[in-house]
Amino acid sequence: MNFVKIILSTLSIYIGINGIIIYFFDNYLPNVIKQTFSYGKCNINMRSQFISKLELPKKCFRHFYIFTAPIAIYSLITLIYKYFYNENIPEIVYLILDFLMGHKRKPLVSMPQTILAMFLVTTHLIRRIFETIKINIFSDVKINIFHYLVAYFHYVSFVAAILGESEGLVRGFEKMSRDSLKTKDWIAALIFLWMSYQQLQTNIILANLRKNKDGVVVTKEHKIPRGGLFDYISAPLQFTEIGMYMAVQLIICENKTYFILCIWVVINQFISGLLSHKWHKNTFKDYPPSRKIIIPYLL
Numbered sequence: 001m002n003f004v005k006i007i008l009s010t011l012s013i014y015i016g017i018n019g020i021i022i023y024f025f026d027n028y029l030p031n032v033i034k035q036t037f038s039y040g041k042c043n044i045n046m047r048s049q050f051i052s053k054l055e056l057p058k059k060c061f062r063h064f065y066i067f068t069a070p071i072a073i074y075s076l077i078t079l080i081y082k083y084f085y086n087e088n089i090p091e092i093v094y095l096i097l098d099f100l101m102g103h104k105r106k107p108l109v110s111m112p113q114t115i116l117a118m119f120l121v122t123t124h125l126i127r128r129i130f131e132t133i134k135i136n137i138f139s140d141v142k143i144n145i146f147h148y149l150v151a152y153f154h155y156v157s158f159v160a161a162i163l164g165e166s167e168g169l170v171r172g173f174e175k176m177s178r179d180s181l182k183t184k185d186w187i188a189a190l191i192f193l194w195m196s197y198q199q200l201q202t203n204i205i206l207a208n209l210r211k212n213k214d215g216v217v218v219t220k221e222h223k224i225p226r227g228g229l230f231d232y233i234s235a236p237l238q239f240t241e242i243g244m245y246m247a248v249q250l251i252i253c254e255n256k257t258y259f260i261l262c263i264w265v266v267i268n269q270f271i272s273g274l275l276s277h278k279w280h281k282n283t284f285k286d287y288p289p290s291r292k293i294i295i296p297y298l299l
Contacts, residue, residue: 002102004157004164004257008264011150015264019271023278055142061151062132068155069125075159076118082168083111093163094171100157101164101257107173108254112181114166117251120192121158124244127196131203137210139220154264161258162248185251192247199240201228224284232296234280235273239294242269270294 081087097105109117163169167177209223229236245265252258273294281287293299 002100002257004100004161005260007153008157008260012260012264012267015271016267019267019274023271023274055144056148057138058141058143059132059136059138060143060148061138062129063148064151064155065125065128065132067152068159069122069129071156072118072122072125072159075163076115076122079111079115079118079163079166079168083115089169093169097160097164097169098171100160103171105164105170107167107170108165108256109167109252110177110179111167112179113185113251114162114169116181116185116189117162117248118159120189120244120248120251121162124192124196125155127200131200135200135203135207137207137217137220139222154261157261161255161261162252164257165252165255188247188250191250192244195240195243195247198229199237199244202230202236202240205230222283224280224287229296230291233273233292233294234277235269235294238269238273238276239296242266242294 075093078087078089078093082089167173205225205227209225210217210219210221212218229239233239242265245262249255249258249262277291277293
């Protein structure tokens with residue numbers, strides 16, 4: 001049984017349906033429902049005493065990256081030793097992948113593609129640790145414990161999905177081909193790195209909104225961000241996140257479990273961007289009317 005596929009498919013349906021309901025029928029829903037589903041600035045005005053007891057500071061976001069980055073680094077090193085030195089994969093890796101993705105996994109992706117994908121993911125996680133500790137200035141808004149726990153599962157699945165259908169990581173199929181990386185793999189890697197850089201720039205813009213000219217934090221209020229991708233869309237963080245996951249999908253396109261994870265990310269990030277765009281338009285009277293939601297010039 002592939003728990004990653006089952007859980008992420010269920011979450012995709014849940015997030016998609018509830019997100020659309022909240023977007024269109026938000027005025028008719030009780031705050032307790034909206035506060036459970038929304039997080040961050042989108043639920044500032046939705047305060048239920050019961051739900052508030054199940055919330056954590058938004059800065060807890062960094063926990064996911066601190067937890068997952070060492071796993072990704074270990075996985076990358078293990079892949080390199082397996083591919084270049086034919087070292088045995090530790091039994092614990094097989095056990096975890098079998099538990100999360102089932103015993104019927106198939107080796108669908110070459111080892112070089114898996115190594116490239118894991119390298120990109122590792123750089124992403126390390127960058128996010130740096131951003132959440134050194135750059136991000138979190139407001140006092142909260143996240144629901146449901147989102148917190150789902151994020152842990154998401155990031156563990158992120159690594160597991162890449163590994164689980166790779167050559168050399170499936171019992172009984174340890175023979176590895178020597179296929180080299182294709183042009184589309186290198187293009188996808190460049191797209192990933194560009195998206196990663198844009199996400200870094202976006203977080204710097206957001207942090208600077210809360211600093212004075214001397215770099216001192218003077219407020220935690222939300223303001224209209226400008227510059228960079230904000231000149232085109234309301235949700236550049238979500239746009240770049242989708243771009244990075246889709247770039248990895250292009251590299252390991254035969255991987256069926258990662259495809260489900262990619263769909264989950266697209267749905268989740270699109271709904272997040274949609275609600276954020278609506279919140280900004282409702283909150284700021286001078287919000288740029290030409291700014292799209294999540295895709296520059298289109299949507």
